[in-house]
Amino acid sequence: MSPSERACALLTRWVVERMPAEAAAWFHTQLAAVASAIEEKPLYLALGWAPRRLGKADLRLSPAELAEAAALRPGFDPIDWSVDQAARVALVLASFDGDPQRFKERLETLFRTADIGETIAFYRGLPLYPAAELLVARAREGARSAMRPVFEAVAHRNPYPKERFDEHAWNHLVLKALFIGTTLDPIQGLDERANPRLARMLCDYAHERWAAGRPVSPELWRCVGPHADDAALEDLARVLETGSGEERKAAALALASCPRPEARALLARYPELEGPIARGEIRWAAFAQG
């Protein structure tokens, strides 16, 4: 089996195991129709009917099933997928006829006429699609969305951006996440893809927020720490002096991730934070907002 066939088979099994016999049979019929279709209509109709016939309940994958997901493809994390999302991605995968360019064009057309639920499902499917290299522009489009759940479908628990986005696109994804008030922690590759330009953009953004009297997410400092320049260290010092309890913890964590001796020296001035960090008692995941 090809990777996309294996992905389709796994999603199908998860869906079918949660369905009464009649709905399961309906789904199998649709997959077969889509796979053998010459025109696009069976796919559109099946995508439209999927939530009506199969429901929108959470998949609630077992630990064993989550392990299957990780084995299928590194970074694939469907922990919060719903039944209709899995079904829709399976249908899209079933339409792949071996021609990557045609698949890309079909997916583009689907996105162009998608409702919110479909849009979210299609973006969540990004790590499973064939021809991943052809889908970068589409993924970047999603990472510019003003609709938070759509943005999160690309950005959260999705290995695609860290694997395919260039530095510019990556940096804007992180900035956009902060801008629309979502959390950074579920973004895969957040630490490994930190870079000096992003650190600078984020410090500039923090200054904008301070000038406007608006709060700065403690998570912002996570991508600043490893690449902090002198100005960034000044910003972190300012947070340690004047920030809230959460902000100070985040600034201290950022300093702990910075290789520069100046950062170590600064952190050493706050033993009440340095100690718990050294013992692993303060972690970035704790700053993730609901």
Added chain:
Amino acid sequence: MYLDSHTHMISRTTDDYERMAAAGVVACIEPAFWLGQPRTHVGTYIDYLSMICGFERFRAGQFGLRHYCTVGLNPKEANNEELAEAVMEILPRYALKEGVVAIGEIGYDEQTELEDRYFRRQLELAKELGLPVMIHTPHRDKKKGTLRSMDVVREHGLDPSWVVIDHNNEETVQAVLDRGFWAAFSIYPFTKMGNERMVEIVRRFGAERIFCDSACDWGISDPLAVPKTAELMRRAGIPEEQIRKVTYANPLEAYGKSGQIKEEDWLNPPPVDQRLLYMGNSILRGGQEPRIEAKTTGLGEDLRIA
């Protein structure tokens, strides 16, 4: 608790959403129509339909309103044959989107041949997909246009209880009720119905198969028309049960036949919806009837719309 079954929220501001929510409007339906001027390309139609199935839905959710829509080729733009043909081709792709509660607004504007052709083809589409229909009745030559719309619906074998005739007035309502259709009234200043007239309609005809909407859009119109009319009816001594039908229960029953709009959507939204689409009104959570403290919240002193 009100349902405004005809709103073009794409033309309204966030202030409107806030005021509607404060006045007790829990859900609204956005029928596809023109935009005050006709579109000239199918591409703009695609983006429009995606907008009312997508971003507008999301936007409403931020203010605690549930948003639904209808899709269709409106009669004004049906007169552009090239556009109309292209739109007919893409409509089936939208008709099964989540929250699409009917095919509409369709019907007549000038009652031309082209309008007639695309009206009929869309009635067939509604029949094929099992969707209700929202009919826009013409402003000019209204009475004849309304009767003709109903004749054509009958000719195509649709059940009148699945079809809403909108923009009624005193001259059309009797015929619509007699033939078993839903009779909707758009409370819209200057060109359609005033709400003092609406009170009289309910007094005269009762509340069976009758409901009102705001049809608020880019023109001078009032997104609070439904709650204001309800309050006016209340002051005029119309029984609460009738007010509920005219401003909530009837449109819910009519468009509910699509299976895409249910009271639970706002009384007890499923977790998936709450996570993705619906972030507003916490008083509506947990399956309880929302308590609107003052019935006139945000409505102002003068309730009349003439």
